[in-house]
Amino acid sequence: MKVHFWGVRGSISTPITPQQIQAKIIAIIQRITEKDIVTPEARERFISNLPDWQFGTVGGNTPCVSLRSSEGTEVVLDAGTGIRCYGKSIDTPKNKEYNLFFSHFHWDHIQGLPFFDKAYDPESTINIYSAFENAKEYLENQMQFTYFPVPFDSFTKKITFHKLEEGLEYKIGNLLVSICKMAHPGSSYSFAFKENGKKVVYATDVELKQEDYNDSESHNLVFKDADYLIIDSQYTVDEANLKVNSPLRPSSFRSLKDLATHSGLAVEPEKTSEAVLSTSKNPPPLLVPVSSFSHLISLATLNSVCSGRRTTDSFTAVLSLSKLMPPKLILLQFVLFL
Ligand SMILES: [Zn+2]
Numbered sequence: 001m002k003v004h005f006w007g008v009r010g011s012i013s014t015p016i017t018p019q020q021i022q023a024k025i026i027a028i029i030q031r032i033t034e035k036d037i038v039t040p041e042a043r044e045r046f047i048s049n050l051p052d053w054q055f056g057t058v059g060g061n062t063p064c065v066s067l068r069s070s071e072g073t074e075v076v077l078d079a080g081t082g083i084r085c086y087g088k089s090i091d092t093p094k095n096k097e098y099n100l101f102f103s104h105f106h107w108d109h110i111q112g113l114p115f116f117d118k119a120y121d122p123e124s125t126i127n128i129y130s131a132f133e134n135a136k137e138y139l140e141n142q143m144q145f146t147y148f149p150v151p152f153d154s155f156t157k158k159i160t161f162h163k164l165e166e167g168l169e170y171k172i173g174n175l176l177v178s179i180c181k182m183a184h185p186g187s188s189y190s191f192a193f194k195e196n197g198k199k200v201v202y203a204t205d206v207e208l209k210q211e212d213y214n215d216s217e218s219h220n221l222v223f224k225d226a227d228y229l230i231i232d233s234q235y236t237v238d239e240a241n242l243k244v245n246s247p248l249r250p251s252s253f254r255s256l257k258d259l260a261t262h263s264g265l266a267v268e269p270e271k272t273s274e275a276v277l278s279t280s281k282n283p284p285p286l287l288v289p290v291s292s293f294s295h296l297i298s299l300a301t302l303n304s305v306c307s308g309r310r311t312t313d314s315f316t317a318v319l320s321l322s323k324l325m326p327p328k329l330i331l332l333q334f335v336l337f338l
Contacts, residue, residue, distance in 0.1 A: 001175075001195050002068045003228070006089075007061030007082020010205070010232065011108050015060055028054055061085065062108040063204055065230065069195050073173025076100045077191065077202045083112035087119075096123050099172055102130040103204050104188040105138040113139060114148050125158040127172075131179055131189045136161050164189075166218035180222035183207040192222040201226040213262055223259070231259075 036046040062080025074093045118124050140152040170177045176194040190203035
């Protein structure tokens, strides 16, 4: 299985700002020593050895994660603006078949679909999976003429909608897939994908509640003994508690860690601290050996914009978790091999 993050920003896509670029430049200048600039080669070496968090950028696109099985089954999780880069960057699969899974239909999870170029190829076959009865209607509506000049009908005619049920296990290619309903306005569904004894869970826009620690059948089917948990968090416990009456109540990093531990993941703080960031080069993405990864991966930083508190990019928002655990994760555009 290969997992690739194309978009991890919640709520709204967020290009890097001039202030953030300035901050990066300042941080880079502070690293320079005399030997770093003594020759052109030294300067090149200095630049190429900069850490990704200084040289690159993260957090710009809204959620889209792709997963390719060892036999080439192509899965796309959510269609935020990251799906545009996905469509333009990947090698087209031989059978031109794409399996799109929607956790839910909030705008940041569907807004990239009209820009997914593979969907317009008449030879493409697209399977759309979700737990929502009206999934087709939701996707068609965002492409009504008022909002977008190209209608949903312009996509390949080979689109099939599949409704998924909790508690069942589906076979898609050589992947076993299960889903679990999570707390979120309008609900969001987590997905588990299993192949060759490895299990990856994608759980976005999750607002953890006590029920998530009660071992229900559907919850266990998805979360139990996962090898990798892709989940979003941003706040400390104190900050999350202040959000308790907000329509969006993000989970604290600590509660996610509790969930991971409860589900049988071996969360290793020292690995969680590894920052594995993309460069802004596109393509190629940064390739990351699995051994360097945490089992717990912070995905989106939903609410960093909604809260009005943090308008910086995802990475900065995740860095705020350092009160609990030394810095921090991951984000956009990396590839994970299982
Ligand atoms: Zn949402």
